[in-house]
Each structure stands twice: as C-alpha cells, then as structure tokens.
Amino acid sequence: MFPAAPGPRTRALGTSGVVVSTLGLGTSGFGWTADREAAWAILDAYREEGGTFVDTASSYSQWVPGHAGGESEAIIGGWLAARGCRDEVVVGTKVGKSRDAPGTSAESIRRGVEASLRRLGTTHVDVVHAHLDDTRTPLEETVAALSDLVKEGKARLVGVSGFRPERIEQALALAHGSGAVPVGVVQEEYSLLARDHAEGRLQALV
Numbered sequence: 596m597f598p599a600a601p602g603p604r605t606r607a608l609g610t611s612g613v614v615v616s617t618l619g620l621g622t623s624g625f626g627w628t629a630d631r632e633a634a635w636a637i638l639d640a641y642r643e644e645g646g647t648f649v650d651t652a653s654s655y656s657q658w659v660p661g662h663a664g665g666e667s668e669a670i671i672g673g674w675l676a677a678r679g680c681r682d683e684v685v686v687g688t689k690v691g692k693s694r695d696a697p698g699t700s701a702e703s704i705r706r707g708v709e710a711s712l713r714r715l716g717t718t719h720v721d722v723v724h725a726h727l728d729d730t731r732t733p734l735e736e737t738v739a740a741l742s743d744l745v746k747e748g749k750a751r752l753v754g755v756s757g758f759r760p761e762r763i764e765q766a767l768a769l770a771h772g773s774g775a776v777p778v779g780v781v782q783e784e785y786s787l788l789a790r791d792h793a794e795g796r797l798q799a800l801v
Contacts, residue, residue, distance in 0.1 A: 604645065608685075609779040611752050613721060615648035615685045622649060626666025627656035634670045635677075642680065650782070652689035652726055653696065653707050664693040668714035676716050686715060687722035687780070689756055691729060699729040701740035708744055722780050724754035728762050735773070738766050742775035754780030 605614050620641045625634040638649070651671055657664030668688060675681045690707030691699045708723060723744055725737055744750040753776050755763060763778060770777035 605647075608722070608752060611779050613685060613751060616646045618646060619648035619650055620646055622651045622667045622671060623655045624667075625651070625655065625670045626662065627659050631670050631673070634667075635674050638671070638674050639678075642678075642684070647683065648685045648687070650687045650689075652692065652724075653711050654689070654692040654694075654726065657694060664695070665710065665714045668711055672714050672716035681717055685721040686717070687724065687754065687782075688715070688720050689724040689726035689754075689782075691726040698732055699725045699727070699737040699740070700732045701736050701743075704737070704740040704744070708749060712749065719749050719751065721750070722752045722754045723750040724756045724780065724782055725758070726756050728755075728758045734762070734765055735769055738769045738775050739773070742770065745776040752779045754778060754782060756782040 604617055606617055607614050620638070622634070629637060641649075649671060651667045653668065654664045655667035656662050657666075659666075671686070675684065675686075688708075688711045690696060690704055690711065693707055693710075696703045696707035696710065704725070708720070711720065712718065723741060725741060729737065741750075741753040745753060755766065755778050758766070758781070763781060767777050769775065
C-alpha cells in the first residue's frame, strides 16, 4: 500500500459519495515521457497499491511534435479494456484546451467529451472538468453544458481547473439559480512553491 501517512487512505469527492484514493495519479506524461508500456506499468503499480483515481485531459500530450492530443486518454482506455477494471477506477478528464475542441462553449465541451469517451473506451467519465476559464464564453453556457453531461449520464461529477475562486463562486451561484449540476471538484496547482492560491479564498470553497 501507499506509505503510511496521517489521515484516511480514501475520501469522498465533495458531497457526491464518489470515493477515491487520497493519492491520485496524474497522467500528463503518458504518450510523452512514458510510452504505452511504461504507462501501463505505472497504472498497474498504482492499482496494485490501492490507487483508484486517474486524472487525464483531452489535450495531453498535444505539445509533443506530431501529437494531436488525446494520447494519454487512449493509453488509459487501452489499459482499462485490457485489465477489465473500468468499474474499479474513477476517471477524471478535462476539456477545453484541445486543438479540435478549444474553449468551453457548449459545442466545444460536447465535442471534446465525445472524443474523450471514444478514446477512453467508456460510456461515461466520473469527473468532467472545464480545463480553463474561457472568458469568451458566457459562464452560464459553460455551467449548463457541463450539467447536461451529468444529466445525460456521460459524467458523474462536474469539475473546474484553473478557475479563480470568484469565478467558482459565480458558477456555483448560477447552478443554484438554474437547477444545473454544481461544481463538485476543483483542481488547482498546489505545491511548496505554489501555495497562496489554494490556501487563500479557495479554501472556503473546498
């Protein structure tokens, strides 16, 4: 199992009831610094040690010359199929930064998620994040589009990544006022070198 540490080894995502291991696995390097064989070995080891939360994005790893994006999702999808463990793994992906579906308009979100589902080989993702705060698109449209995916069974939870706290508050208010599914997961940079954002106003939201 994971090295001993204070606190539980699992936790629920917000009030959703979706339970994940406290140590998630980021996969931005899959298809880039880790080829399929190495990535599958990492996924196998993570699962064997009790890991259940795999995070990816539609844009991973489009920055590599010759890559179009979605390479990480495709590797994960192949592994899920080969191991037959889709029901054991909580999969989160992010849309809005890929070249073929940029931004968080309703059209881009739907196009991005449909492509992600094909690459992952699944009918739904557990968490769908808006990968950026697209200020060119009305926030109401983004909130509604993400909510629709949950209502259609294509996602279980709505998340955001790279949003300022005040924008998250606005998104929550919009969801509350319209009956949309609210943001339930926030993904933010947090490390010894980047602490101010996560330890400030964002704390009140999480």
